[in-house]
Amino acid sequence: MRDVAQSGIWILSLVWLTACLSPLDAPSAFSDQVYLCGAENAALEDAALAQCRDTDAQCEGVVSFRGTVDAQPVTVGSPITHSGITDVGRADGTTSREIFVFGLAPYFTFSFDLPGFEAPPGHTASGLFVPVEGVCSTMTNQTPCEHPVLNLEARGGTYLSIINGLVRDIQIETADDLQVYFTGELARGGNVEGCFHLLAPHP
Amino acid sequence: MNGSVRRLAVAAAVLGVWSGGVARGETPAAPAAPSVQVDGRDVSKLSQIEDATLEGLLGLSLEEQLGQTESVSRSRESVLRAPATITTIDATQIRLSGASTVPDVLRFVPGVTVVRNAPGNYVVSLRGTGGLASNNVILLVDGIPLNNPLDGTVSWDLVPLHVEDIERIEVVRGPVSPTYGADAYTGVINILTRTSIGLTPSYLVRLRGGASPQGGSAGSLSARFVHMGPKLELRTFLNAVHDDVAAAPANPAIPATAPAGDRLAAMTVLSLKVSRTSSVSLEIGGVWSRRSGMDHLVLDSQAQTQRLLFGRALYELTDLGGHAGNFRLWAQSINVEIRAPSTAETGFTYDGAGSLRGAVGTDLVFPLSGTLSLQLGGQGSIERIEAPFVNPNANRALRPAYGFYAGLKASPSRALDLVVTGRGDLVPIAAELEYSYRASAIYHRDSWGLRLTGASAFRTPSYVEATGRFIDPASQLILLEGSDHIKSPRNTSLELGATFSPSSRLTISPTVYVSRLSNLMVEDFESLVRRTFRNSTTPRTFLGGELEASWRIADTLTVLPSAGILQWLDGAGEGDANVGVPSQNARFTGGLRVQGVLGNDRWGYGVGATVASPRSYRVRSGIPPIVIASNIPTTAFVSGVLERQLVAAPSLWGSVRIIGSIPGNAVESPLPLATPMGQSAILGIEFRRD
Numbered sequence: 001m002r003d004v005a006q007s008g009i010w011i012l013s014l015v016w017l018t019a020c021l022s023p024l025d026a027p028s029a030f031s032d033q034v035y036l037c038g039a040e041n042a043a044l045e046d047a048a049l050a051q052c053r054d055t056d057a058q059c060e061g062v063v064s065f066r067g068t069v070d071a072q073p074v075t076v077g078s079p080i081t082h083s084g085i086t087d088v089g090r091a092d093g094t095t096s097r098e099i100f101v102f103g104l105a106p107y108f109t110f111s112f113d114l115p116g117f118e119a120p121p122g123h124t125a126s127g128l129f130v131p132v133e134g135v136c137s138t139m140t141n142q143t144p145c146e147h148p149v150l151n152l153e154a155r156g157g158t159y160l161s162i163i164n165g166l167v168r169d170i171q172i173e174t175a176d177d178l179q180v181y182f183t184g185e186l187a188r189g190g191n192v193e194g195c196f197h198l199l200a201p202h203p
Numbered sequence: 204m205n206g207s208v209r210r211l212a213v214a215a216a217v218l219g220v221w222s223g224g225v226a227r228g229e230t231p232a233a234p235a236a237p238s239v240q241v242d243g244r245d246v247s248k249l250s251q252i253e254d255a256t257l258e259g260l261l262g263l264s265l266e267e268q269l270g271q272t273e274s275v276s277r278s279r280e281s282v283l284r285a286p287a288t289i290t291t292i293d294a295t296q297i298r299l300s301g302a303s304t305v306p307d308v309l310r311f312v313p314g315v316t317v318v319r320n321a322p323g324n325y326v327v328s329l330r331g332t333g334g335l336a337s338n339n340v341i342l343l344v345d346g347i348p349l350n351n352p353l354d355g356t357v358s359w360d361l362v363p364l365h366v367e368d369i370e371r372i373e374v375v376r377g378p379v380s381p382t383y384g385a386d387a388y389t390g391v392i393n394i395l396t397r398t399s400i401g402l403t404p405s406y407l408v409r410l411r412g413g414a415s416p417q418g419g420s421a422g423s424l425s426a427r428f429v430h431m432g433p434k435l436e437l438r439t440f441l442n443a444v445h446d447d448v449a450a451a452p453a454n455p456a457i458p459a460t461a462p463a464g465d466r467l468a469a470m471t472v473l474s475l476k477v478s479r480t481s482s483v484s485l486e487i488g489g490v491w492s493r494r495s496g497m498d499h500l501v502l503d504s505q506a507q508t509q510r511l512l513f514g515r516a517l518y519e520l521t522d523l524g525g526h527a528g529n530f531r532l533w534a535q536s537i538n539v540e541i542r543a544p545s546t547a548e549t550g551f552t553y554d555g556a557g558s559l560r561g562a563v564g565t566d567l568v569f570p571l572s573g574t575l576s577l578q579l580g581g582q583g584s585i586e587r588i589e590a591p592f593v594n595p596n597a598n599r600a601l602r603p604a605y606g607f608y609a610g611l612k613a614s615p616s617r618a619l620d621l622v623v624t625g626r627g628d629l630v631p632i633a634a635e636l637e638y639s640y641r642a643s644a645i646y647h648r649d650s651w652g653l654r655l656t657g658a659s660a661f662r663t664p665s666y667v668e669a670t671g672r673f674i675d676p677a678s679q680l681i682l683l684e685g686s687d688h689i690k691s692p693r694n695t696s697l698e699l700g701a702t703f704s705p706s707s708r709l710t711i712s713p714t715v716y717v718s719r720l721s722n723l724m725v726e727d728f729e730s731l732v733r734r735t736f737r738n739s740t741t742p743r744t745f746l747g748g749e750l751e752a753s754w755r756i757a758d759t760l761t762v763l764p765s766a767g768i769l770q771w772l773d774g775a776g777e778g779d780a781n782v783g784v785p786s787q788n789a790r791f792t793g794g795l796r797v798q799g800v801l802g803n804d805r806w807g808y809g810v811g812a813t814v815a816s817p818r819s820y821r822v823r824s825g826i827p828p829i830v831i832a833s834n835i836p837t838t839a840f841v842s843g844v845l846e847r848q849l850v851a852a853p854s855l856w857g858s859v860r861i862i863g864s865i866p867g868n869a870v871e872s873p874l875p876l877a878t879p880m881g882q883s884a885i886l887g888i889e890f891r892r893d
Contacts, residue, residue, distance in 0.1 A: 024597060024632050024670065024687045026687040027596070027687070028686070028733055030733070069732045070731060072732045074732055106681050107731075108732070
C-alpha cells in the first residue's frame with residue numbers, strides 16, 4: 001500500500017512539475033500595426049514615407065488611424081494604395097472637391113472620403129492644393145456641411161460597410177504634399193483619429 | 204444476441220471468471236469454450252435452456268445483467284451504480300443493427316445526433332450541441348482519446364476498427380470532465396476493441412461489397428486475430444474500407460462530387476499479465492483516411508487525407524487488497540497530419556495541419572474502508588501544433604497542460620452510493636484553472652436503480668478558435684482570426700435517471716435532465732473590423748428526456764426502442780453560437796431496432812430505423828463565409844441485416860445488409876455541397892474461428 005501510494009504521489013508530482021504553463025499569446029493582427037500620426041510618431045511616418053517612395057509597389061503616401069470601430073480597438077498604418085480627387089462644378093461657378101484615399105488594414109480594405117471641400121475657381125483636379133478656408137468642419141462650423149465630412153468605407157471578404165463619421169477637426173498642413181489630420185466620431189458608434197499623407201505626384 | 208455464448212458469458216460473469224463485465228459474445232455456431240461450472244453443473248452445455256431461465260437459475264440481479272464499465276470514472280464499476288447516464292451497445296447489437304459505421308450505430312442512442320456530410324464524413328453531437336462544429340464530444344478507443352489536438356474535432360473515419368470488431372460502444376451522456384478533463388463537457392463515446400471469451404485463439408476474415416442506386420459502391424476487407432491467453436493477450440485488427448455511396452449532392456444542378464471515403468487501418472493490443480495483480484499492455488494503431496474535408500469552415504467537397512498514429516502503454520495493479528486498491532500508470536500519444544491540396548476553386552483548407560499530443564498520467568483507487576473509497580488521478584501532457592493558418596506565435600511551440608482530480612465514493616448502506624468528484628485543469632489556451640465537478644447519489648435495489656447527478660464541465664477553446672489566422676490568398680486579408688481571450692464553453696447539468704427491470708426480459712432506462720450551456724463559441728463573421736471567434740453572451744438552457752429499453756421477447760426476438768426529446772427554455776441568441784442553437788437541434792429523435800437469432804443460432808437478423816424531427820439553419824459559415832440557409836425536414840435512417848451460417852466447419856457466414864434513408868434522397872447536413880444519406884445494399888461473407 002505504501003509503495004503504491006508513494007509511487008502515485010511521485011508520479012503526480014512529476015506530472016505537476018513537468019509543465020510550467022505560460023498563457024497563450026496570440027494577439028490580433030492590429031497589434032502589428034503602427035500608428036503613424038502626431039509629432040511623437042513623426043519618425044515612424046518619415047520612415048514609412050521613405051519606404052513608400054522607394055517601393056516599386058503602388059504607394060501614394062501613408063494613411064493611419066486608431067480608435068474604436070464596431071466596439072473593437074483598431075490601429076492601422078498602411079500605404080495609400082491609390083487616391084483620387086474629384087471636382088464637381090457648382091452653379092455658382094465654384095468647385096466642390098472630394099478626396100479619396102485607399103488603404104489596407106489586416107482585416108479589411110478601407111477608403112477615406114472627404115467631400116465638401118471647395119477649390120478655387122479655375123483650379124484643376126490634377127493639383128493637390130486645397131484651401132484651408134474651404135474645409136467644412138462641424139467643430140468650427142465655418143461652412144455648413146451638406147454631407148458627412150469623412151466617410152470610412154471598409155470592405156472585407158464579401159462584406160461592405162460604410163462607417164460614416166462626423167469629423168470634429170481637420171487640419172491640412174501643407175499645400176505641397178497633402179497632409180490631413182482628423183478626429184471624429186462614427187455614426188454607428190466608436191471614434192477614430194488619424195491622418196493621411198498623400199505625396200505630391202512625381203513630375 | 205447469440206443465445207449459447209450469452210449464456211456462457213452470463214455464467215462466466217457470475218463466477219468472476221471473466222472480469223471484463225458481462226460478456227456479449229458473437230454468434231459462433233459451435234463455441235469451443237472451456238467448461239464453466241456452477242454448483243457442479245457445466246453451464247456451458249446448457250445451450251437448450253432459454254436465457255431467462257438460466258438467468259433466473261443463476262439469480263442475476265439487474266446490476267449483474269447490465270455489466271460493468273470504466274467509461275464514467277476510469278475505474279471499474281457497475282453500469283447501474285455508475286454516476287452518469289450510460290448506454291452500452293454490445294457486439295451483437297452492433298452487428299445486427301446492419302450499420303456499417305460507428306456514427307450510424309450511434310443513431311440508435313437517445314440524445315445523440317448524427318449528421319452525414321459526405322461519405323466517411325460525419326458530425327456526431329450529444330444533448331443539444333447539434334450544429335456544424337464537430338468538437339463537442341470526446342471519442343475514445345479503449346480509453347485513448349482520438350480527437351484532433353488541433354481543433355478538438357472527431358473524424359469518425361479515423362476509427363481504426365471495422366464496426367464489427369468492436370466489443371462495446373459505451374456512450375456516456377452529460378458532463379464527464381471530472382474524469383477526462385477538458386472537452387468531455389457533453390459526454391464521451393468509448394469504443395472498446397473486440398475481445399474473446401475463449402482461451403483458444405480466434406480469428407476472422409470479412410469481405411463486404413455492395414452498391415447504391417444513386418451510384419457508387421461500398422466495400423470493406425477486414426480481419427482480426429484475438430488470443431486471450433492466461434498470461435498473454437494479443438489482439439490485432441486490420442481494416443480497409445471504401446465508401447462511395449451517394450457521393451453526389453442531391454441537387455443535380457451542382458456538379459461537384461465528394462470523393463469516396465477510403466480508409467486503411469491497423470491496430471494491435473498486447474497485454475502481459477506479470478503477476479496475479481499486475482499487468483502491462485501496449486496498444487498502438489494507425490489510420491490512413493481519405494474523404495471529403497467538408498465542414499463548417501471548409502464548404503468545398505474537396506478531398507482531404509488524414510493520417511493518424513496513436514498509442515498507449517499501460518501498467519496496472521489491481522485488487523491489491525487491504526487499503527491498496529487499484530493503481531494505473533499510463534502514457535499515450537496521438538499524432539494527426541492532414542493534407543488537402545488547395546485548388547483555385549477552393550477557399551480554406553486544412554492542408555499542412557499537424558498536431559501531436561503526448562500525455563502521462565495515473566489513476567489510483569484507495570479503499571479507505573468497507574464503505575469509503577478515494578480515487579486520485581492526474582495527467583500531464585505536451586502539445587505541439589503546426590498549421591499554416593495558425594498565428595505565428597502559437598505555431599510549432601510545445602505547450603504543456605495538466606490536470607488533477609480527486610473523488611470520494613461512500614456507500615452508507617448496501618443500496619446507496621454517494622460519489623463526489625472534482626477536477627482542476629490547467630490548459631494552455633485558457634491559461635487559468637478550469638474546474639469541473641460531479642456529485643451523484645445512486646440508490647439501487649435488485650431490480651431497479653435511481654440516480655441523481657449534478658455536474659459541470661468545460662471544453663477548452665481549440666487552437667483554431669484561439670490562434671487561427673485564416674488569410675485570403677488573393678487579398679491577403681485576414682478572413683477569420685482566433686482570439687486568445689475566449690473562455691471555455693461550459694455545460695452544467697442536473698439529471699435524474701432510472702433503470703428498472705420489471706422482468707428479467709425487460710429493462711427500461713428513462714432519464715430527464717436540465718442543461719445550461721454557456722460561453723458557447725461564436726464564429727463572428729458579422730464584425731467587419733475583425734472577424735473572430737468569441738463567446739456567446741447568451742447561455743442556453745434546455746430540458747431533455749431520454750428513454751431506452753431492451754425487451755427480449757424471446758431468444759429469437761429482441762426489441763430495442765429509444766427516444767430523446769429537447770425542450771428549450773430560452774431561445775435567446777438564436778443563430779449566434781456554432782452549436783447549442785435550438786433550431787439546429789432536432790426536438791425529437793427516436794429509434795427502434797428488432798433483432799434476434801434463429802435456427803439454432805445459424806440465422807441472425809436485425810432491422811432498425813431512427814427518425815429525427817426537422818432542423819433549420821441560418822448561419823454564416825465557410826472561409827470566405829457564405830450565408831447558409833437550410834431547412835432539414837424530418838428524416839429517417841433505416842438499416843437491416845440478414846445473416847446465415849453457410850458452412851458449419853469451417854464456420855463460414857454470408858450476409859446481406861441494407862442501409863437507406865426516408866425520403867430516399869434525404870440530405871441531413873445543411874452544408875451546400877453535402878451529399879444524401881445514401882442507400883446501399885451490401886453482400887458479405889466472413890470466415891470465423893471463435
